[in-house]
Amino acid sequence: MTYQALLLLSFGGPERPEDVMPFLENVTRGRGVPRARLEEVAQHYLHFGGRSPINELNRRLIADIETELAAAGIELPVYFGNRNWHPLVEDTVSTMRADGIGSALAFPTSAWGGYSGCRQYDEDIARARASVGPAAPQLRKLRQYYDHPLFVAAVADAISQALAALPADRRERARVVFTAHSIPVAANEQAGPPADGGRLYSRQVTEAARLAATAAGISDYDVVWQSRSGPPQVPWLEPDIGDHLEALAAKGIDAVAVCPVGFVSDHLEVVWDLDNELATRAAELGVAFTRAATPGTDRRFAGMVVELIREQLEGIPSRRLGSEPAYGATVDGLPCAAQCCGAD
Template sequence: MSESNQTEPTEILHSDDGPVPFASPASDTNAPYVTTPQDYDAILLAGFGGPEGQDDVIPFLRNVTAGRGIPDERLEEVATHYRHFGGISPINEHNKQLRAAIEAQLRDRDIDLPVYWGNRNWTPYLEDTVQQAADNGHTRLLAIATSAYSSYSSCRQYREDFARALIATGLAGKVTIDKVRQFFDHPGFVTPFREGVEAALQDFADQRLAPEEVRVLFATHSIPTTDAARSGPEKLSLGEGGAYAAQHRAVGGVTMDQLREASPAWAETQWELVYQSRSGPASQPWLEPDVCDRIAELPDEGIKAVVIVPLGFLSDHMEVLWDLDEEAIEAAEEAGLRAVRTQTPGVHPEFVAGLVDLIQERIAAVAPVDRPAMTDLGPWYDVCRPGCCENVRRGFSPAAAGLVP
């Protein structure tokens, strides 16, 4: 949860100067939350993308690391994770399932909106998807990025992807793309994690482990500390790790608070935020502690079991299957700890319903006070604020769904 000396998103209600490029009329007023209802033609589901065979792996990794000058020899080291699973990342299949689930939920609510799906790093590419939508006469798009938190790679880069797609296709000025708010503390996102932790804790209790002998590790992707410090708007002061770390801490905290209310025995079970999937040079500071390093230390603290919660991820893609199911579970075995990795939201009914709630919220321009948010940090903004989530290495590039820069 946010601390008393921090500025909460709902307190920044004024408009900042500056344009909101590529936006619908309802979203170009500079205000953080829309106040005018807006009809949309279609939903745009934006994903990261992943290889779908051994021959795709290196080209895919070249796309991911474009502009960094990383040689194929170094990429091949990362490629071993994908090659372990036949060169196929499950992320595309998960997004197909998510798209179908959103479409079904929209039909159940009598909302007549098609759902298009496009990726940043692999087919179907966003440029092709946006062009297809425009060819079909759909020019007012509402986007859902498959990431719940604020940082460059999990929010602003998707907004830059939207701008790039519109510019590359020549559709800027003809097609608008808005984006639903970051949904890290929406009940539909949090519920699957809470259910997973509850089931794991109960299982360890059934194995006669004392609550204080179990540690809950909420795991998310590590990012460079300089990028983390710039996550979220410039006007927020959320402590070390910026909005990215603060949002994860808040969700972990509210999840455990709910479980402790349900069962006071779990008050003795401690939790912490850990990081995984670091990929930068050793000389560059990244968010810590690493999940495997932390697991190795826990036996000396009297811990006998760990619950590993993939809090930063929507689905069981490669960095869950490899970094947690392989490396973190192996670290637990080496440390003599019992371990379980809990579920990701995937196509959990509450999660899918929550995404469609966000669509309806944006269409109706629901007031912030009436929007569901489980932490003091929410609800997050409809229109990203100035200076939000700068990429330290690249600086600012054109981006949709936010103020310039």
């Protein structure tokens, strides 16, 4: 198939205070989340002026991708669509149809398998195409990229820079802690094709942490989880990063470099949960704290996107470092299985 464009797919975020509650209502629709909880989370956004950084970061990423495409001699316009806030993917796909786009590749800003990280983007594509009708462009989602060499290198260098920012007298004994968004244990068990044994999300996160740590010359580190939500009686992936920080402090560890390996860019869960809440807790515990940058603003990340595109346009070999599977867009003989992941 000939592809005529690239669609960057993301989660979305508010850009004005008046957008915050409608955005949160979109995110939680059908989940029965109490209004009081939405109002509590809204305060996190309002702390930053009612603006999430994610849309602006995605626009910067698109500009970098356009530069890398031009350097590679690839003529593909890049479109931008979100799941939960403007520009909504339904509107973007409608614009693509009006522009005469008949087929396009889609790049999700998630490196992972599982429902929220992978299959829900397939659902976004299907919903957007259904809203446009029979003339909607064909859309092919690019593969999971948790172990792409350029992704790993960007994460590894960010860790090294974070360690360098710690006080010199604590740097050598600092603990590196990788973190990713927690999900319900039951959803993780169902992540990936059934024949693959489940737990694909946590396996990929753990493998990405290993690869990045090795590239950064780190042999001892931790993998933890953050930003859980939902009823407390429902088990989620643990340990929680806040609990883990307290446990480290109790052991006498007085310096920590946190790497949000599970996040492509500075979502609110990064700038609030880590830069605000966790940093405050670290100060209270007397622990020197730094946070590694997310890889989306590293130009190598845009270069990786272009490599994923070239896999489909030119059939170049897939570059992978990990031992865990990566699915999507028929890479290495691992096409996605229909309905492979249970909902979070």
